[in-house]
Amino acid sequence: MNKILIIIKREYLSRVRKKSFILSTILTPLVLVAMIATTTYFTVRNIRNEKIAVVDPAGMLQQKLTSGKKVTYTFTTDADTSNFTDKGFSALLLAPGAGINHGNDFQLVSESSLSRFAHDQVGNDVGRALENNMISRELKVDPARIDSIKKIAAGIKVQQVKKSDVASGGSSSFSVQMGIGYFTAFLIYLLLFIYGMMVMRGVMEEKTNRIAEVIVSSVRPFELMMGKIIGIGAVGITQFLIWIVLLTGIGMALTGAASPDVLEGVKNAPGATPGLGAPNADSLEMVNSLTRSMATVNWPVVIGCFLFYFLGGYLFYAALFAAVGSAVNEDPQDVQSLTLPITLPIVIGIIIMVNSINDPNSAMATWASIIPFTSPIVMMSRVPFGVPGTVPIWELALSMILLAAGFLFTTWLCARIYRTGILMYGKKPTWKEMMKWVGRA
Amino acid sequence: MLLELRHLKKHYATQKAVDDISFSVQKGGIFGLLGPNGAGKTTLIRMITGIILPDEGSVIFDGRPFDPAKDIAQIGYMPEERGLYKKMKIGEQAVYLARLRGLGRDEAYRLTREWFTRLEMQSWWNKKVEDLSKGMSQKLQFVTTVLHRPRLIILDEPFSGLDPVNANVIKEEIFRLAQEGSTIIFSTHRMEQVEEICDHIVLVNKGQKILDGSVREVKQYYKEHLYRVGFERMPAVLEGPGFAVVGADTKSPTLTVRIDDGFTPNAVLQFFISQGAELRSFNEQLPTLNEIFIRLVEGTSPARSFQTFTV
Numbered sequence: 001m002n003k004i005l006i007i008i009k010r011e012y013l014s015r016v017r018k019k020s021f022i023l024s025t026i027l028t029p030l031v032l033v034a035m036i037a038t039t040t041y042f043t044v045r046n047i048r049n050e051k052i053a054v055v056d057p058a059g060m061l062q063q064k065l066t067s068g069k070k071v072t073y074t075f076t077t078d079a080d081t082s083n084f085t086d087k088g089f090s091a092l093l094l095a096p097g098a099g100i101n102h103g104n105d106f107q108l109v110s111e112s113s114l115s116r117f118a119h120d121q122v123g124n125d126v127g128r129a130l131e132n133n134m135i136s137r138e139l140k141v142d143p144a145r146i147d148s149i150k151k152i153a154a155g156i157k158v159q160q161v162k163k164s165d166v167a168s169g170g171s172s173s174f175s176v177q178m179g180i181g182y183f184t185a186f187l188i189y190l191l192l193f194i195y196g197m198m199v200m201r202g203v204m205e206e207k208t209n210r211i212a213e214v215i216v217s218s219v220r221p222f223e224l225m226m227g228k229i230i231g232i233g234a235v236g237i238t239q240f241l242i243w244i245v246l247l248t249g250i251g252m253a254l255t256g257a258a259s260p261d262v263l264e265g266v267k268n269a270p271g272a273t274p275g276l277g278a279p280n281a282d283s284l285e286m287v288n289s290l291t292r293s294m295a296t297v298n299w300p301v302v303i304g305c306f307l308f309y310f311l312g313g314y315l316f317y318a319a320l321f322a323a324v325g326s327a328v329n330e331d332p333q334d335v336q337s338l339t340l341p342i343t344l345p346i347v348i349g350i351i352i353m354v355n356s357i358n359d360p361n362s363a364m365a366t367w368a369s370i371i372p373f374t375s376p377i378v379m380m381s382r383v384p385f386g387v388p389g390t391v392p393i394w395e396l397a398l399s400m401i402l403l404a405a406g407f408l409f410t411t412w413l414c415a416r417i418y419r420t421g422i423l424m425y426g427k428k429p430t431w432k433e434m435m436k437w438v439g440r441a
Numbered sequence: 442m443l444l445e446l447r448h449l450k451k452h453y454a455t456q457k458a459v460d461d462i463s464f465s466v467q468k469g470g471i472f473g474l475l476g477p478n479g480a481g482k483t484t485l486i487r488m489i490t491g492i493i494l495p496d497e498g499s500v501i502f503d504g505r506p507f508d509p510a511k512d513i514a515q516i517g518y519m520p521e522e523r524g525l526y527k528k529m530k531i532g533e534q535a536v537y538l539a540r541l542r543g544l545g546r547d548e549a550y551r552l553t554r555e556w557f558t559r560l561e562m563q564s565w566w567n568k569k570v571e572d573l574s575k576g577m578s579q580k581l582q583f584v585t586t587v588l589h590r591p592r593l594i595i596l597d598e599p600f601s602g603l604d605p606v607n608a609n610v611i612k613e614e615i616f617r618l619a620q621e622g623s624t625i626i627f628s629t630h631r632m633e634q635v636e637e638i639c640d641h642i643v644l645v646n647k648g649q650k651i652l653d654g655s656v657r658e659v660k661q662y663y664k665e666h667l668y669r670v671g672f673e674r675m676p677a678v679l680e681g682p683g684f685a686v687v688g689a690d691t692k693s694p695t696l697t698v699r700i701d702d703g704f705t706p707n708a709v710l711q712f713f714i715s716q717g718a719e720l721r722s723f724n725e726q727l728p729t730l731n732e733i734f735i736r737l738v739e740g741t742s743p744a745r746s747f748q749t750f751t752v
Binding site: 003006007010014205209210211213214215216217218219220423425 | 487490491492493509513516518519520522523524525526527528529537538540541542543582585
């Protein structure tokens with residue numbers, strides 16, 4: 001068997017067999033899901049129901065405030081600023097006594113400030129009630145009619161449709177594309193860091209254990225470096241596949257729990273009351289539109305690009321990390337000062353990505369997605385918006401070619417630094433010295 | 442001739458690490474590559490093993506120019522800066538290193554078992570290197586160096602870190618390998634080991650070869666015609682023709698004398714016998730390699746002082 005394969009096998013197995021690898025691979029998705037679940041749970045739970053006493057001497061609201069999850073309204077006449085807390089209310093809503101046409105403001109009195117949710121809710125409720133009252137009073141319209149007209153109007157949305165999708169009648173949801181772009185770009189950023197650092201630590205281990213010279217007397221330094229990079233890359237892919245399987249499994253388990261029949265039933269229930277049925281119908285509508293717009297995303301292209309940019313970016317940076325690992329000795333400060341120039345472009349990539357996700361066609365986003373230092377992250381944030389369309393074919397092709405050329409170049413460059421570096425002990429080399437190693441035959 | 446170095450040169454940025462060194466190593470036998478720290482030994486060895494390329498000159502292995510890809514399996518190299526994967530199991534590690542040298546899977550396993558049995562290391566197979574003592578891991582290091590039956594074995598300071606018992610085990614193995622036909626290059630600055638082990642030596646200093654020959658030849662070449670004469674009682678008269686006394690020990694009466702040019706040891710014996718002195722012993726005092734070394738290395742004013750050991 002080829003020596004490089006033997007090295008790949010060792011690098012791969014020695015990591016995959018570790019308990020820490022197995023634990024982190026299994027626990028990460030579980031922790032992720034648990035974190036999302038607990039945050040959601042506590043956010044929902046934290047919405048308190050505020051009991052608000054409403055004093056409306058002029059009858060401006062006509063007793064028409066609808067209590068909801070967040071706020072319960074009680075119309076009363078005997079509550080005032082001094083006693084509302086004693087009566088068990090958390091706030092007191094005072095309507096101006098002068099009547100609706102005097103432009104006076106309502107006052108919401110509370111001991112401690114109300115949550116923003118409750119405050120917004122009160123504002124909306126009061127505004128809607130006033131509007132309805134005024135329309136029905138001034139135009140003599142039946143309030144029920146107003147409600148139904150409003151509901152129809154609210155049901156109509158503005159859909160963003162790309163020119164290319166008009167013919168097919170499809171719609172595209174930019175927020176879903178943003179989400180996918182953000183997620184995949186961020187994932188690449190994390191993976192570059194995690195596995196790049198793993199390569200660097202592996203090289204440093206060989207150097208500090210003094211096994212490097214033993215091995216390069218049997219194999220070429222290039223084979224040792226590539227074996228390590230490929231072996232760790234395979235570890236990354238393995239971990240990644242396990243995560244996908246686990247997350248899909250968890251996702252299916254959760255969807256199974258919320259059976260589709262139940263959801264359908266709620267949706268089709270006739271005359272769903274506005275008070276209770278509406279929120280459910282809304283969230284169902286959201287789920288449906290999410291599913292629809294997920295379907296509009298060109299998954300083969302997104303997944304293909306993700307794999308390409310993950311591997312290309314990894315190979316591009318892993319060689320650089322290997323070179324740094326070969327140059328430093330045990331001193332952690334040396335490690336920091338030498339890794340900074342490598343990690344900086346990755347961090348810049350993520351900063352540009354955050355901007356490009358909001359405007360994927362800006363000049364900066366375009367260039368950053370072509371230059372290999374940032375392209376794995378930035379291009380990944382643009383691809384979900386559509387290829388061709390947001391990202392023309394030539395841009396994608398150029399970016400891919402440059403990334404491939406880039407990793408061939410960094411591998412070549414770093415192999416030359418590496419073969420000298422792993423045999424050097426003593427003080428940390430300067431960048432100038434490292435460049436000299438490159439030139440050495 | 443197993444190995445021949447022809448005019449090897451290697452410069453680093455600031456110094457000439459190896460400056461035109463040529464020598465050859467015969468098949469079989471134990472060859473000593475000696476020199477103070479920083480003399481260029483490691484650079485020289487790295488060129489022999491193909492880890493670095495010489496700037497000029499060539500390495501001829503077994504009659505052909507050295508080709509790392511093909512010939513590396515014939516060489517076992519134990520560097521001075523050596524170590525093993527700390528977290529890897531010992532058996533697997535030995536097999537892994539053997540396979541990197543080009544052995545097949547089954548053969549690597551078989552030879553590892555064989556060596557582990559011979560050196561009583563079978564019980565270590567599933568241990569990790571970090572659980573071994575320093576002496577034990579040195580022993581393992583030696584095994585991994587010679588496991589693949591190389592024709593040329595290069596050992597850089599093989600005994601550093603070994604206790605006398607383990608050093609002896611390794612020494613016996615080195616002799617055994619030499620007897621079985623392996624050629625051994627032994628690099629060190631510990632002279633007493635060289636005298637004990639090596640047949641032929643080369644001394645390098647400041648990147649240049651300053652001595653090349655068999656241990657016997659070298660000692661003869663650098664001898665100072667010193668003899669030790671042992672007496673029952675210290676004779677009264679010490680001045681005689683043809684020699685000069687350079688040292689005396691009154692406790693166990695002995696004299697160290699240097700015989701002048703043109704005279705033989707007989708002159709000394711004749712003089713003391715004619716004096717009526719009762720002789721007990723008479724030996725030639727050959728210089729130790731250590732002495733020769735210090736003399737040569739100091740003569741070439743080394744950049745760094747030479748590490749000396751009493752013999």
